[in-house]
Amino acid sequence: MNLITLLLRSSWKILTLATCIGLLSGVSTAGLLITINTHINQSSLRIILIYSFIGLCLVKFLTNIISKYLLINLAEKAIVELRLTLNERILSAPLYHLEKLGKHRILATLTDDVLAISRTVYIIPTLCIDMTIVVSCLLYLFWLSPTIFFLVVISLLLGIFSYQQIAYKATSFFTLARQQEDRLFKHFQSITEGTKELKLHKERRQIFLKQELRETAQLSRRNNVVGMTIFAVAASWGNSLFFVVVGLVIFALPTFQTIPNHILSGYALTILYLLSPLDYIMSAVPTFSQATVALQKLESLKLLLSNRCYESNLMNWDEADNFCYSLEFLGITHTYHQDSEDTAFTLGPIDLTVSGGEIVFIVGGNGSGKSTLIKLISGLYIPESGKIYFNSKLVTTENQEWFRQHFSAVFSDFYLFDNLFNLGKNIADDKIQDYLVQLQVDKKVQISNGILSTTLLSQGQRKRLALLTAYLEDRPIYVFDEWASDQDPVFKKIFYTQILPELKSKGKTVIVVTHDDQYFYLSDRIVKLDYGKVNNVYKKVTP
Numbered sequence: 017m018n019l020i021t022l023l024l025r026s027s028w029k030i031l032t033l034a035t036c037i038g039l040l041s042g043v044s045t046a047g048l049l050i051t052i053n054t055h056i057n058q059s060s061l062r063i064i065l066i067y068s069f070i071g072l073c074l075v076k077f078l079t080n081i082i083s084k085y086l087l088i089n090l091a092e093k094a095i096v097e098l099r100l101t102l103n104e105r106i107l108s109a110p111l112y113h114l115e116k117l118g119k120h121r122i123l124a125t126l127t128d129d130v131l132a133i134s135r136t137v138y139i140i141p142t143l144c145i146d147m148t149i150v151v152s153c154l155l156y157l158f159w160l161s162p163t164i165f166f167l168v169v170i171s172l173l174l175g176i177f178s179y180q181q182i183a184y185k186a187t188s189f190f191t192l193a194r195q196q197e198d199r200l201f202k203h204f205q206s207i208t209e210g211t212k213e214l215k216l217h218k219e220r221r222q223i224f225l226k227q228e229l230r231e232t233a234q235l236s237r238r239n240n241v242v243g244m245t246i247f248a249v250a251a252s253w254g255n256s257l258f259f260v261v262v263g264l265v266i267f268a269l270p271t272f273q274t275i276p277n278h279i280l281s282g283y284a285l286t287i288l289y290l291l292s293p294l295d296y297i298m299s300a301v302p303t304f305s306q307a308t309v310a311l312q313k314l315e316s317l318k319l320l321l322s323n324r325c326y327e328s329n330l331m332n333w334d335e336a337d338n339f340c341y342s343l344e345f346l347g348i349t350h351t352y353h354q355d356s357e358d359t360a361f362t363l364g365p366i367d368l369t370v371s372g373g374e375i376v377f378i379v380g381g382n383g384s385g386k387s388t389l390i391k392l393i394s395g396l397y398i399p400e401s402g403k404i405y406f407n408s409k410l411v412t413t414e415n416q417e418w419f420r421q422h423f424s425a426v427f428s429d430f431y432l433f434d435n436l437f438n439l440g441k442n443i444a445d446d447k448i449q450d451y452l453v454q455l456q457v458d459k460k461v462q463i464s465n466g467i468l469s470t471t472l473l474s475q476g477q478r479k480r481l482a483l484l485t486a487y488l489e490d491r492p493i494y495v496f497d498e499w500a501s502d503q504d505p506v507f508k509k510i511f512y513t514q515i516l517p518e519l520k521s522k523g524k525t526v527i528v529v530t531h532d533d534q535y536f537y538l539s540d541r542i543v544k545l546d547y548g549k550v551n552n553v554y555k556k557v558t559p
């Protein structure tokens with residue numbers, strides 16, 4: 017995808033209209049130059065020239081404004097669409113792919129790359145008009161004298177070719193600078209997520225600021241400066257080349273053959289006029305190069321290309337079932353591929369069948385694969401091998417999105433949304449208030465129009481609100497990843513002895529990752545994991 021297709025996709029009609037009006041603006045500029053040159057080479061003042069001059073000034077003024085207005089609108093639309101598409105694609109990309117990229121790369125893309133592309137889109141309006149001016153002026157020069165025109169064009173091509181060679185070198189520095197940006201965002205993430213640790217440890221903070229952050233920022237700055245300087249040199253070279261052409265036309269050519277005065281003045285006037293639009297075009301090239309680097313980055317992250325997943329999200333699925341009769345996993349596996357395959361972790365193959373209304377506990381030591389298993393179970397990871405059947409229906413890449421809609425989950429690294437309306441359900445505030453009382457957070461949080469008054473709470477309280485969200489979702493399968501680990505003993509007991517049995521009595525399937533062995537007896541089944549393999553499946557344990 018390049019910038020032009022991005023703009024074309026936004027609205028090709030506006031682009032065509034703006035280009036036509038821009039063309040008119042360019043032609044009126046050439047007309048103005050012709051009028052001025054004709055007047056300079058005439059002894060008497062002709063009224064028609066004055067009217068033409070005024071008329072062309074007016075056309076140039078109006079077409080300039082209209083064309084720029086249309087293109088600015090188009091540019092804004094393209095940027096909004098790029099932002100929205102990018103966010104949609106991120107959400108539809110496979111979770112494992114996003115985890116591998118890391119938050120810092122995704123943030124760098126959403127901020128830096130979008131900004132680099134936006135900057136380009138903003139200069140496009142003036143660029144289009146300037147290009148039409150250049151083309152119209154060149155046509156005028158051809159009309160004045162085809163022979164001199166070819167001389168000018170050869171010099172121009174020479175200039176463009178040498179400029180391109182230099183520009184190519186400069187782009188490689190922009191690519192290096194962009195790589196540093198990813199590292200820079202990783203440092204920003206350390207600052208926002210590691211504030212407490214950095215505040216507490218002076219030496220760590222200073223080493224981080226001076227060695228890591230400053231070094232990366234300097235490296236990025238240096239590469240950008242080198243790239244920009246190369247472009248500045250190239251632009252000056254191109255500019256000087258034009259004066260060389262003017263010199264050749266005015267001083268050198270007349271010594272070989274007689275050239276009429278109106279042609280000489282026409283050439284000098286037009287070439288000098290061309291300097292300004294050409295300068296703008298040349299100064300726009302670095303911005304274009306940075307945008308190209310940004311677009312290449314987007315494509316290398318495979319965010320714009322994950323069409324398959326994206327389209328599967330847009331397909332119309334059957335309504336999600338409201339009961340889980342059976343959930344079968346046959347030989348499912350997942351591997352976290354590492355640079356060295358020796359350290360890669362593989363979960364599975366796992367065979368497991370869960371029925372509706374069953375409470376299953378998943379237990380095991382740290383790093384045994386419990387969280388990975390529930391990501392596979394809930395359809396967030398696509399199994400590398402094996403099959404999943406939900407209510408006897410085979411789950412495939414195409415209906416993965418539909419499958420996921422049967423789960424409500426509170427993960428250990430959950431995110432709490434304050435707007436409960438985005439659940440797509442119309443639930444009265446009074447009902448939610450009752451739940452807040454049951455969860456003992458009513459003194460801290462109020463609900464108004466489906467929005468929680470605050471989410472700035474203790475981790476245990478936030479988890480209770482996440483549980484409330486899951487409750488309201490009212491889906492057939494519930495998944496809790498160490499939900500009770502942050503709860504006080506009283507509420508932990510309420511969770512295991514009241515909330516879980518209540519869900520079960522409603523026919524919900526409940527899958528709980530837990531270390532709380534004193535409550536193991538409440539489960540219908542315990543799946544014990546040991547380094548990615550199912551070690552044991554215990555049937556109901558008695559207290």
Ligand SMILES: Nc1ncnc2c1ncn2[C@@H]1O[C@H](COP(=O)(O)OP(=O)(O)OP(=O)(O)O)[C@@H](O)[C@H]1O
Nearest residue numbers: 115116352361380381382383384385386387388389
């Ligand atoms: N995104 C990831 N990329 C690479 N490896 C990962 C990733 N997530 C987990 N792992 C590895 O997979 C293994 C299992 O991790 P997992 O989080 O599933 O374990 P767990 O049983 O939930 O552990 P804990 O009880 O500590 O939460 C670990 O060895 C971990 O290093």
